[in-house]
Amino acid sequence: MSLTHAPAGAVRQGSLRELNLALVLGRIAAADRPPSRADLATATGLTRATVSAVVEDLLAGRLVSESDPAPRSGAGRPARGLVLAEQGPAGLGLEVNVDYLAVCVVDLAGQVRHRTVHRADLRPVAPADALARLVEMAGAARDDAARHGLTLVGAALAVPGLVDDAGLVRLAPNLGWRDVPVPALLAEHPPLIEQVPGVPALTVDNEANLAALGELHSQPPGPSSFLHISGEVGIGAGIVLGGALFRGVRGWSGEIGHLPVHPEGRPCRCGGQGCLEQYAGQEAIVSAAGLARSELPADTGTARLAELAEAGDPDALRALRDAGTALGVAVAGVVNLLDLDTVVLGGGYAALAPWLCPPVLAEIDARVLTAAWSPVTVRPSTLGAEAAAVGAAGSVARRIIAQPAGWLARSG
Amino acid sequence: MSLTHAPAGAVRQGSLRELNLALVLGRIAAADRPPSRADLATATGLTRATVSAVVEDLLAGRLVSESDPAPRSGAGRPARGLVLAEQGPAGLGLEVNVDYLAVCVVDLAGQVRHRTVHRADLRPVAPADALARLVEMAGAARDDAARHGLTLVGAALAVPGLVDDAGLVRLAPNLGWRDVPVPALLAEHPPLIEQVPGVPALTVDNEANLAALGELHSQPPGPSSFLHISGEVGIGAGIVLGGALFRGVRGWSGEIGHLPVHPEGRPCRCGGQGCLEQYAGQEAIVSAAGLARSELPADTGTARLAELAEAGDPDALRALRDAGTALGVAVAGVVNLLDLDTVVLGGGYAALAPWLCPPVLAEIDARVLTAAWSPVTVRPSTLGAEAAAVGAAGSVARRIIAQPAGWLARSG
DNA sequence: GCTATTTGTTCAGCGATTGAATTATTTGCC
DNA sequence: GGCAAATAATTCAATCGCTGAACAAATAGC
Missing domain, CATH: 3.30.420.40 (ATPase, nucleotide binding domain)
Incomplete structure (x- = not known):
């Protein structure tokens, strides 16, 4: 339903080649096996002649290289596969x-x-x-x-x-x-x-x-839309819409940590009240689990929490369930608003996902209008730390x- | 900071003309006074020759027409203005x-x-x-x-x-x-x-x-981002990001009425609890103002409310303030998440804007992290009913x- | 009436795509 | 082993559309 977006500026003669270079290279990057020139021609709609010319440019510029002929069946001259250059x-x-x-x-x-x-x-x-x-x-x-x-x-x-x-x-x-x-x-x-x-x-x-x-690039390319939540001391979110990161008018989107989940609740350092961060931030979970914050180095809070939860510690389990519920309330609102089909728990949340996912999903099921027609996936990030x-x-x-x-x- | 989006498919020889037709026509539509061919050339970066050729196509297709020479100062051959065709x-x-x-x-x-x-x-x-x-x-x-x-x-x-x-x-x-x-x-x-x-x-x-x-088209064209809230019996929102409507993965975005504002609050027909609709929907405001819902025809609720508020009726004023506060909590969350700079109150809210805007703004100021750096505008819709x-x-x-x-x- | 100035058009040149023909290379069949 | 079919990739004349410069058109100012 979206209008085709034309390039912003003038389309000059040379833009044609520029655009087709990007088109072909993008296809090579998106393919799950090395495509041949003929594959690219059918995939892009360009003629084989054009694809050959474009590929020649890409080879000369060392952006792609030819790979060993892929195993094929049937008659015909074997194709030469094209892959992104390793150098x-x-x-x-x-x-x-x-x-x-x-x-x-x-x-x-x-x-x-x-x-x-x-x-x-x-x-x-x-x-x-x-x-x-x-x-x-x-x-x-x-x-x-x-x-x-x-x-x-x-x-x-x-x-x-x-x-x-x-x-x-x-x-x-x-x-x-x-x-x-x-x-x-x-x-x-x-x-x-x-x-x-x-x-x-x-x-x-x-x-x-x-x-x-x-997270977006670690998946097969495509117009995916998801919410990636980084649960650290603060809670930030990256919003990917249609395969592109959405940054907001000034680049300050994603402050999910300050979504109000209990409008008359705990005061937050942002000046508001009842922000998500006060209920699902790392410090909130750690202290709710009965761990003295001071006795822990900066980054070991989630690791220790995961250990305790694994061991069945009731305080830790309760703290995680409550945090997950708060997170779920916020996420349900976001999903209602943006109609996303996937929520990724990243950062410190990745390790806690086994305990956070169920309450988050429960809130989504209860609160999201369209959840009945199409399910929402909640999963941990595939990338580790330093994502x-x-x-x-x-x-x-x-x-x-x-x-x-x-x-x-x-x-x- | 956004990557240039190339057209999805192949860029063939003819696409060049297609794209430049759209580019020039878009400029004519966006201009605030009839531009000349020379204006278009400098604005788009195309040569005058190309612009002339493109404009000739547009004139032949009756998409634009030449207007009377615009009043000009200085020497030189007078320009012929181009306007969108009325027929x-x-x-x-x-x-x-x-x-x-x-x-x-x-x-x-x-x-x-x-x-x-x-x-x-x-x-x-x-x-x-x-x-x-x-x-x-x-x-x-x-x-x-x-x-x-x-x-x-x-x-x-x-x-x-x-x-x-x-x-x-x-x-x-x-x-x-x-x-x-x-x-x-x-x-x-x-x-x-x-x-x-x-x-x-x-x-x-x-x-x-x-x-x-x-609302987007009633403004000067550009990459504006705003949230348009239609307050009817239900509360729906249209999300415009970068000059384009965002529809969500399945086209079901904008269900702002079911953002939780009091997670343990009133049950909602959606199955959730404490949804915005229960606090700022038309029925909620009307009944909070002490108006029996049954005595009113379907659409006169907001009109009657505006009358009462205008007359200073304390119940109506309180009901509107409370609704505005609930709305503000939800809007603050959205602004934190999407970093929008404008919120438009439309539908039934347009007439109630004088009383809704202040509490909405108050919640935004209190809860939005970046409000201190750049203010958020809240204004009624410029279009009337049947928007x-x-x-x-x-x-x-x-x-x-x-x-x-x-x-x-x-x-x- | 002449010059400076700006607008718009004409035209040869050129880059890029196209489509058909050609070459290259393999499989399968007789 | 040899030949036909099939698929991949390249070559090449034709064509489309943009470019840049020269040129024609129309006006203001002196």
Whole structure:
């Protein structure tokens, strides 16, 4: 029912090739087995002649390579399969979180080719110092990537907070950051990436958004819509609509943690009352389970909770059930509003999913008008920790696939 | 921050012209004064030669016409202004609601060229009979449109209920409809519209969605995002994201009436508890204001309420304040989630906006994390009643502007 | 009446797609 | 083993639509 969206600007003669390059490359990326030129022709509707010309460009630019002939049946000249190049452009993913720094490199195919995590409590560290450590890790990642024939063409940084269009971190409460000009701070270090037209050198984005992108890319491509909830100290959500991340007017969507679930309930640090975070945030669950918050390091709350629940501890089970119910109330509202068919529990929630899913589903069944006609799936995230870093790197790689012309112009 | 979306399919030689036709026509539609060919060239980035060729096609197809030379200053050959044709394709909008049938015709420029409303209680009327009456009204509208040189190229029907992709009305509770196959029922009547490639003869959609589209088209074009809330017996919302209506995975988005605002509160007919509808629906407000529901005809509830509030009736004022607070809690959640900057109160809420807006804004200010940085506007709808019918007709007209190639192919 | 200025059109050139013909390579059958 | 059928990929003249520059049209100002 959606109108076809035309490219924003003028469609010039050369745009034609640009668009078809993206179309063919996207098909190769989306295919579950290496397609032949003939497969691509039938899939895209282009003629075989055009596909051949386009593929030639892609091969020359080292974005795809020919694979061994796939096993076939029947007569005829065997096809040559096309796969995304293992060597070529790659994305750099960076993540600053409360208790770790993460760096990773993802190639065109979405494979994580490098990953480094540095565990440390970042709250007492000044933003500039934290970023300096990250740059150091990124330098090693760049060298490692180069050894594998990968060229970093862009970086994306995940931050647990609100980021504006210019990359300014307005507020990252749990990190203690406020108005941190990340691009300016990173510009002081020598550049690690090779600039490519059409690919921003650095984007800064909310951790929940990028984790949702990671989840999106870990699935078979398509216009899927889901809600990815990152349950950390705060609760953030990434909203994927029709295969694209929805960022909101100013890029501040997904603040699901402050959905009111008990409007006259506990006061929240946001100034409101009865926000979801007060009932399903990590601290709320931990304290409801009777665990003294102070005796636990920053990140072990969920691990300990999962242990206790596994062992059948009644307090932990009750705390998780109550949190799941609160979460379910919020999620039911979101599903009623956006008509999503899938909810993914990520971040700290992933490990707690066995206990959170049932009450969440119960609330959805009770409250969602359309649940009777079409069920809603609630499942844990497939990515582990540092999902945001992987999503960040993947978003850069995806950009090359969506706009290969820039890279091809570079490698001339 | 959003990736450029390429057209879904293959980009063939002819697509180039199709896309540029849409680009130029869209610019003409979006301009606030008749642009010249030269204006269009600079605005779109195309050369003047190309724009001339494209405009020639549009003129030949009677989608635009040349207007009197606009008053200009300075030297040079005077420009010839281009405006959307007053004669040519138009959209037919249909609406079945609880207490009226409405039909209207909207031209390319978005002007309502014909409007008929037939007030009657539709609840006891069989769906087939209601649609038959609507077709009769539409026939008169078609004849009237033809007298003005307008050709109906598509119809859209607004229904207060859930509609699936095939146009089947799954459930329209307040109308008493269930599983009504609207396209099949309408197919029994002689066709009123002239089929045009790329424009569906009939689409059926939720009333709240189409009202939101009407609101969108009544504004200067652009990537606006807002929430349009239709407060009738039920409460529905149309969600416009980036200038496009968001329909959800199955087209059932916008069920804001069943957002939980008091999770352990009053039971709702949806099976849930404490839904917004139980606190801010028309029946809830009317009964909270002490008005016996039975003594009022279906549609006069809000009018009577506005009268009483205007006169300072304390019960009515209290009822509206409480409803506004409940509405504000739900809206605050939505704004936190989607980062919208505008909320439009439509339907029955439009008349009550003076009393609803303050408490809604108060809840937003208290609960929305980012409200401090960028304010959220809450305003009544600019369209009157039957906004859904106007939005329905406008959605057809917009389709011609977004995809003019189909119409041009027809008129050969 | 002349010049500067802006609008709109004409036209050769060119890039990209197309469709048919051609070449390449394998399977299956006699 | 040889040949026909089948499928894959390339080659090439034709065509479509955009580009850029030159040119014609129409007006204001001096």
